[in-house]
Amino acid sequence: MSRNQHLLRWLPWAILSCVGWGIYGFLAKVGSAGVNATDMQILFTIGTFPLIAFFLFRRSGLGSDNKGRIIGTLIGVLAGLGGIAFFAAMERGKASLVGPTTSLFPLITVILARFALRERLNRVQMIGILLALVSAGLLAM
Amino acid sequence: MTWLVYSLIVVFFWGIVGVFQKLGANHSTPDSLMVWTTIGYVNLLPFLFTGSHLTTLPPMAIAVGLLAGFANGLGAWFLLIALNKGATASVAVPFTALYPLLTIVLAITFLGERLTRTQALGISLALTAAVLLSYEKEVPKAI
Numbered sequence: 001m002s003r004n005q006h007l008l009r010w011l012p013w014a015i016l017s018c019v020g021w022g023i024y025g026f027l028a029k030v031g032s033a034g035v036n037a038t039d040m041q042i043l044f045t046i047g048t049f050p051l052i053a054f055f056l057f058r059r060s061g062l063g064s065d066n067k068g069r070i071i072g073t074l075i076g077v078l079a080g081l082g083g084i085a086f087f088a089a090m091e092r093g094k095a096s097l098v099g100p101t102t103s104l105f106p107l108i109t110v111i112l113a114r115f116a117l118r119e120r121l122n123r124v125q126m127i128g129i130l131l132a133l134v135s136a137g138l139l140a141m
Numbered sequence: 142m143t144w145l146v147y148s149l150i151v152v153f154f155w156g157i158v159g160v161f162q163k164l165g166a167n168h169s170t171p172d173s174l175m176v177w178t179t180i181g182y183v184n185l186l187p188f189l190f191t192g193s194h195l196t197t198l199p200p201m202a203i204a205v206g207l208l209a210g211f212a213n214g215l216g217a218w219f220l221l222i223a224l225n226k227g228a229t230a231s232v233a234v235p236f237t238a239l240y241p242l243l244t245i246v247l248a249i250t251f252l253g254e255r256l257t258r259t260q261a262l263g264i265s266l267a268l269t270a271a272v273l274l275s276y277e278k279e280v281p282k283a284i
Contacts (some may be wrong), residue, residue, distance in 0.1 A: 076181015108156020
């Protein structure tokens with residue numbers, strides 16, 4: 001398979017992923033104008049059910065061991081708590097500021113992974129950390 | 142500036158989620174991790190329903206909230222498909238870190254949001270930072 005054919009196989013899906021998450025950010029802002037953050041999180045959770053039902057129906061959603069189930073549930077609790085804060089931020093600030101600021105979350109991931117998982121930071125990530133801190137400073141001005 | 146405080150809380154929680162996703166990748170298929178993540182969301186519901194005003198909300202507001210959850214799920218699912226179609230995580234994951242671009246375009250177009258030059262510069266750097274931070278040479282394999 002040529003490089004272009006390979007790219008054409010996955011790039012449209014990656015673009016669609018950006019579209020999904022981009023629309024999510026926009027709808028979070030629109031919704032948060034009239035709905036409080038905890039109610040938005042309730043609706044958000046129910047909104048994910050059709051997709052999860054599809055995964056369960058085609059049995060692709062069953063491949064976890066016990067540790068995977070616990071970790072997955074923990075991810076949901078933590079992501080949900082973050083989600084409530086996300087809707088609260090959207091209620092109070094511009095979507096065009098909250099969206100990019102909250103997308104800096106890998107900053108915490110790479111730093112924690114460095115200590116908790118002993119992963120090494122690569123140079124690209126180090127530059128990313130620096131830029132993230134500068135950008136946070138600028139957005140706070 | 143309270144939006145910034147809440148945004149930093151988001152960065153904190155979602156940042157920890159990233160570490161657990163790395164840990165979970167060796168114990169779960171990506172689809173299954175999404176299922177159990179939703180079960181985690183469901184665990185929060187009893188607490189969230191306390192003091193909820195859901196029953197008094199207009200149908201349009203409810204629809205927007207539901208669609209937000211659905212759109213987020215689709216975003217995650219499409220990334221999994223891209224990875225299944227042969228995308229390397231070190232390219233596809235940083236690429237999808239650009240997702241706030243569409244939020245910005247939609248917010249400026251439909252909500253009339255305007256940005257100062259400093260904010261625009263901050264956003265550009267934040268998006269660049271998100272892409273760079275998401276770059277990994279090796280990613281743990283799912284079972």
